[in-house]
Amino acid sequence: MDIGFLMFVIIILLLLFFSTFSCGIDIITASTNLSDGRTLVSSDGRFELGFFSSGSSAKSRYLGIWFKNVPVQNVVWVANRCDPINDTSGVLMVNNTGNLVLLSQSGSVVWTASSKKEAENPVLQLLDSGNLILQDRVAGKSETILWQSFDYPTDTLLSGMKLGCDLRIGLNRRLSAWKAPDDPCHGDLTLGLELYNYPDFVMWKGKTKYFREGGFDGIGMSGLPAPEPNQFFTINFISNEEEICFIYYLNTKSLITRLVLNQTSSSLQYTMWDEATKTWTVYAQFPSDDCDQYGKCGSYGTCLSALPPCQCLKGFAPKSEEQNSDRSKGCVRNNPIACQKGDGFIKFEGLKLPDTEHSWVNRSMVLNECRAKCLENCSCMAYTTLDVKQNRGCAIWFDDLLDLKKVQFARQHLYIRMVAADSGTENSRGEERQNEDMEIPLFELDVISKATNNFFSSNKLGQGGFGPVYKGTLPDGKEIAVKSLSRSSGQGLVEFKNEVALIAKLQHRNLVKILGCCIEKKMLIYEYMPNKSLDFFIFDDTRRNLLDWSRRFHIICGIARGLVYLHQDSRLRIIHRDLKASNVLLDNEMNPKISDFGLARTFGEESEGNTERVVGTYGYMAPEYAFDGQFSVKSDVFSFGVLLLEIISGKKNRGFYHLNHSNLIGHAWRLWKEGKPSELIDSFVLESCTLSEVLRCIHISLLCVQQHPENRPSMSSVVLMLSSETTLVQPKEPGFLIDKKSHETISSSTKLESSSINGLTLSKLEPR
Numbered sequence: 001m002d003i004g005f006l007m008f009v010i011i012i013l014l015l016l017f018f019s020t021f022s023c024g025i026d027i028i029t030a031s032t033n034l035s036d037g038r039t040l041v042s043s044d045g046r047f048e049l050g051f052f053s054s055g056s057s058a059k060s061r062y063l064g065i066w067f068k069n070v071p072v073q074n075v076v077w078v079a080n081r082c083d084p085i086n087d088t089s090g091v092l093m094v095n096n097t098g099n100l101v102l103l104s105q106s107g108s109v110v111w112t113a114s115s116k117k118e119a120e121n122p123v124l125q126l127l128d129s130g131n132l133i134l135q136d137r138v139a140g141k142s143e144t145i146l147w148q149s150f151d152y153p154t155d156t157l158l159s160g161m162k163l164g165c166d167l168r169i170g171l172n173r174r175l176s177a178w179k180a181p182d183d184p185c186h187g188d189l190t191l192g193l194e195l196y197n198y199p200d201f202v203m204w205k206g207k208t209k210y211f212r213e214g215g216f217d218g219i220g221m222s223g224l225p226a227p228e229p230n231q232f233f234t235i236n237f238i239s240n241e242e243e244i245c246f247i248y249y250l251n252t253k254s255l256i257t258r259l260v261l262n263q264t265s266s267s268l269q270y271t272m273w274d275e276a277t278k279t280w281t282v283y284a285q286f287p288s289d290d291c292d293q294y295g296k297c298g299s300y301g302t303c304l305s306a307l308p309p310c311q312c313l314k315g316f317a318p319k320s321e322e323q324n325s326d327r328s329k330g331c332v333r334n335n336p337i338a339c340q341k342g343d344g345f346i347k348f349e350g351l352k353l354p355d356t357e358h359s360w361v362n363r364s365m366v367l368n369e370c371r372a373k374c375l376e377n378c379s380c381m382a383y384t385t386l387d388v389k390q391n392r393g394c395a396i397w398f399d400d401l402l403d404l405k406k407v408q409f410a411r412q413h414l415y416i417r418m419v420a421a422d423s424g425t426e427n428s429r430g431e432e433r434q435n436e437d438m439e440i441p442l443f444e445l446d447v448i449s450k451a452t453n454n455f456f457s458s459n460k461l462g463q464g465g466f467g468p469v470y471k472g473t474l475p476d477g478k479e480i481a482v483k484s485l486s487r488s489s490g491q492g493l494v495e496f497k498n499e500v501a502l503i504a505k506l507q508h509r510n511l512v513k514i515l516g517c518c519i520e521k522k523m524l525i526y527e528y529m530p531n532k533s534l535d536f537f538i539f540d541d542t543r544r545n546l547l548d549w550s551r552r553f554h555i556i557c558g559i560a561r562g563l564v565y566l567h568q569d570s571r572l573r574i575i576h577r578d579l580k581a582s583n584v585l586l587d588n589e590m591n592p593k594i595s596d597f598g599l600a601r602t603f604g605e606e607s608e609g610n611t612e613r614v615v616g617t618y619g620y621m622a623p624e625y626a627f628d629g630q631f632s633v634k635s636d637v638f639s640f641g642v643l644l645l646e647i648i649s650g651k652k653n654r655g656f657y658h659l660n661h662s663n664l665i666g667h668a669w670r671l672w673k674e675g676k677p678s679e680l681i682d683s684f685v686l687e688s689c690t691l692s693e694v695l696r697c698i699h700i701s702l703l704c705v706q707q708h709p710e711n712r713p714s715m716s717s718v719v720l721m722l723s724s725e726t727t728l729v730q731p732k733e734p735g736f737l738i739d740k741k742s743h744e745t746i747s748s749s750t751k752l753e754s755s756s757i758n759g760l761t762l763s764k765l766e767p768r
C-alpha cells in the first residue's frame with residue numbers, strides 16, 4: 001500500500017468522523033461545548049445551530065440558527081445580535097447552574113441566557129421546529145423548559161412560534177428587523193403586541209407607528225383579510241386572560257417558509273423557499289398597500305387604493321382648504337356633536353377599526369349596553385362589537401378616530417357618534433389629489449412616430465384589447481413596443497400620467513416592463529419581447545414543439561408568480577381582468593412576462609366589486625364577472641385556470657370543439673370525473689413530461705375554474721400547490737360548464753355588445 005493511498009484513507013476516515021460529529025448531534029450538556037466550526041443539527045436535519053459570519057466583515061461571528069437545506073444565507077435566529085465575536089474563538093456552553101453562556105477567546109462573556117430556576121442536569125437541544133430549548137433532565141422529574149429561543153425571536157417567526165404576550169409571566173415576544181442585510185443588530189423596524197385596553201399588533205419605525213393589524217375581532221385582525229382555509233398553514237389568534245398572541249402552523253413539512261420583518265422593504269414578509277429558482281419568494285407582505293400606511297388619511301379620513309386615496313367619512317369634510325399640500329390633515333365634522341341628547345350613531349361597514357390606543361373594552365357587554373356606555377361619555381366617539389364570533393363584548397373609542405381604511409372583509413361594524421341630524425348627509429369626498437410629481441419617462445410623439453416608421457402597418461405587432469401595438473426602434477437602437485390606447489377613457493392627461501407612473505412602479509421579473517409613456521396621444525412604451533406571446537406557440541401546430549413540458553411548467557410558474565405579485569405584493573393590488581395566452585409575452589429566454597396589467601385601472605374602472613363595463617375576453621372570464629360584472633382577485637384565478645388548461649392541452653378554451661362539449665373546461669371536467677385526465681394532454685407535451693406533474697397541474701387548473709369564487713384558491717396558494725407535493729382537495733364543479741345545448745341558449749339570450757376592435761375582447765355582456 002503506498003503512502004498516498006494511506007493518506008487518502010485517513011482523510012476519508014477523518015471526514016467521516018467530523019461529518020458524523022456535525023450532523024449527528026442535536027444536544028449539548030454541561031460537559032460538552034459548542035465551539036466555532038461545529039454545529040448542532042435538529043434530528044430531522046431541517047435546522048442547524050452554529051456560528052456564522054455576516055456580510056462584508058467575515059471577522060464578525062454570530063451564533064445563530066438557520067435552515068440547513070437552504071443554500072443562501074437564511075438565519076432565523078441570532079443570539080449575540082449586536083455583539084459579534086471578532087474571531088473564531090467563540091464557544092457556547094451550558095454552565096453548571098443551567099445558564100447558556102457564549103464566551104469569546106479572552107473568556108469574556110458575549111451573551112447569556114439565564115433561567116430563573118437552577119438546573120441539576122441542564123441539556124440544550126435543537127428541535128425539529130427550529131426551537132432551541134434548555135431543559136433540566138433529571139430522572140423522575142418532568143422536563144421543564146428553562147429557556148427557549150422561540151421566546152426571544154429576532155426578526156423571524158417560524159411555524160409554531162408565538163408573537164405576542166404571555167400575560168402570566170409578562171413576556172412580550174416582539175420582532176425587530178436586522179439593521180442591514182449584513183448586520184443582525186436591531187434595526188428601527190419592530191413589530192409587537194401593544195397592550196392597549198383593546199390590544200393591537202403594531203409595526204413601528206423607530207418611535208413612529210407605521211402599520212397596525214387592527215385589533216382581534218374574535219376571528220382575525222380587523223385590518224387583515226381572514227386567511228382563507230387552506231391545507232398549507234393554519235393561522236391562529238389567541239386572546240384570553242393568559243395570553244394574547246398570534247401563531248401559525250405549517251401543515252406540510254415539504255415547504256420551507258418563514259415570516260420575516262424586513263428593514264429593506266419596511267414590511268413583514270411571508271416568504272417561501274423556491275427550490276426551482278433558489279430564491280426566497282415573497283407571497284404575502286404587510287403593509288400590503290399604500291392605505292396600510294398608518295394614519296395616511298388623518299382622523300375620520302378613510303383610505304382606498306384609488307386616486308385620490310383619501311376620502312372623508314359620511315358626515316365629515318376635509319379639515320384643510322389646501323389639502324393638496326398636506327394629505328394627512330384628515331377631516332372634521334360637518335356639525336359638532338351635541339353631547340348626549342341629540343346624538344346618535346351612524347353604522348359604518350367595511351372599515352378597518354381605528355387605532356385603539358385610547359379605547360376601553362368589556363368582554364361581556366352586548367351591543368345595546370355598549371351603545372349606552374358610549375353615549376354617556378362625551379369623549380366616546382365610536383363603539384363596536386368586540387367579538388363577532390360570539391357576538392359579544394364592547395369596544396369603545398375616545399378621541400378622534402385615526403387610521404381607517406376601506407376593507408372588503410370587515411366583520412365588525414363601527415358605530416360613529418354623530419349629531420342625530422347628520423345621518424342623512426351625503427358622502428363627502430376628500431378633495432385630496434395625488435400631486436407628488438410622479439417619475440415616469442415621457443416620450444415625445446415625433447420620437448415615437450419616427451421609431452415606429454409613422455405607425456406603419458408592417459410595424460404593427462398586433463391588436464390588443466385597448467388598442468394596436470407597434471414595434472419601434474429608438475435612435476439608440478433599443479427596441480420598444482408601443483401600445484396606443486385607442487379607447488377613450490374620459491381621463492385627463494395628468495391622471496393618465498399619474499396612473500401610468502403608478503403601474504410603471506410595478507416591477508417583477510414576470511411582468512412586462514413599462515419604459516414610459518407618451519401623453520399627447522395616450523401611448524404606453526414597453527420593453528420589446530422578441531418571442532411574441534404564448535398563444536403564438538401553444539396553439540400553433542409546428543411552434544408548439546418548441547415548448548416542451550419543462551418549459552411550459554416554467555412558464556406556468558412564472559405567470560403564477562407574476563399574478564401573486566399583482567394581487568398581493570405590490571402596493572397597488574392590481575386585478576388583471578384580462579389574463580389570456582396573448583397577454584403572456586415571452587422574452588428571449590422564453591421567460592413569461594404578463595402584459596396589459598393595470599390597464600383596466602387606467603381606464604378608471606378599478607374599484608373592486610362591481611363594474612358596469614366588463615373588460616375581459618370571452619373564454620377566460622369568470623362567470624360572476626362575465627354576467628354580473630363582479631370582479632375580484634378570484635376572477636383572475638379563474639382566467640389563470642383556463643390558461644393552465646390551454647397550456648397543457650394546446651387547445652383554446654374558446655372555440656374548442658368536441659362532440660359533447662363546446663368548451664375546454666367542460667371537456668377537462670368530464671375527463672377528470674371519468675378518471676382519464678391524461679387524455680387532455682397535448683401529445684407533444686405527453687412525450688416530454690413527468691406525468692404526475694402535468695396531472696397535478698390539471699388538478700390545480702380545475703380548482704381555479706370552480707364555479708364559486710370562494711372555492712377557488714388564491715394565487716399564492718396556487719404557487720404553493722405548484723411547488724409542493726401535498727395532496728390537493730377535490731375540485732367542485734367548474735364555472736361555465738356549458739355543454740353544446742346550453743351554449744346555444746346562452747349565445748341567443750345574451751347580447752354581445754361592442755366586441756371592441758379585435759372581436760375577442762368584450763366591453764359589455766348584457767343578458768336580455
Ligand SMILES: *[C@@H]1O[C@H](CO)[C@@H](O)[C@H](O)[C@H]1NC(C)=O
Pocket residue numbers: 031032033091093103
Ligand atoms: C468548555 O469551554 C470552557 C471555556 O472555554 C472550558 O473551560 C471547558 O473546559 C470546556 N469544556 C469542555 C468539556 O470542553
Ligand SMILES: *[C@@H]1O[C@H](CO)[C@@H](O)[C@H](O)[C@H]1NC(C)=O
Pocket residue numbers: 083084085086104110
Ligand atoms: C471586537 O473588536 C472591537 C474593536 O476592536 C472591540 O471593541 C470589541 O470588544 C471586540 N469584541 C470582542 C467580543 O472581542
Ligand SMILES: *[C@@H]1O[C@H](CO)[C@@H](O)[C@H](O)[C@H]1NC(C)=O
Pocket residue numbers: 095096097098099100101109112114
Ligand atoms: C453561569 O452563568 C451565569 C451567567 O453568566 C452566571 O451568573 C453563573 O454564575 C454561572 N454559573 C457558574 C456555575 O459558573
Ligand SMILES: *[C@@H]1O[C@H](CO)[C@@H](O)[C@H](O)[C@H]1NC(C)=O
Pocket residue numbers: 260262263264265269271280
Ligand atoms: C427584504 O426585502 C428585499 C426587497 O423585497 C429583499 O430583496 C430581501 O431579500 C429581503 N430580505 C430578507 C431577509 O428576506
Ligand SMILES: *[C@@H]1O[C@H](CO)[C@@H](O)[C@H](O)[C@H]1NC(C)=O
Pocket residue numbers: 362363364365366369
Ligand atoms: C362589563 O359589563 C358587564 C355587563 O354589563 C358588567 O356587569 C360589568 O361590571 C362590566 N365590567 C366592567 C369592568 O365595567
Ligand SMILES: *[C@@H]1O[C@H](CO)[C@@H](O)[C@H](O)[C@H]1NC(C)=O
Pocket residue numbers: 376377378379380398
Ligand atoms: C370619559 O372618558 C374619558 C376617557 O376614559 C375619561 O377620562 C373621562 O373621565 C370620562 N368622562 C366621564 C364623564 O365619565
Ligand SMILES: *[C@@H]1O[C@H](CO)[C@@H](O)[C@H](O)[C@H]1NC(C)=O
Pocket residue numbers: 659660
Ligand atoms: C360523449 O358523452 C357520452 C356520455 O355522456 C360518452 O359515452 C361518449 O363517449 C362521449 N363522446 C365522446 C366523443 O367523447
Ligand SMILES: CC(=O)N[C@H]1CO[C@H](CO)[C@@H](O)[C@@H]1O
Pocket residue numbers: 530531546587588589590
Ligand atoms: C423558441 C424561440 O423562438 N426562441 C427565440 C427567442 O428569441 C431569441 C432572441 O430573439 C431567439 O434566439 C430564440 O431562438
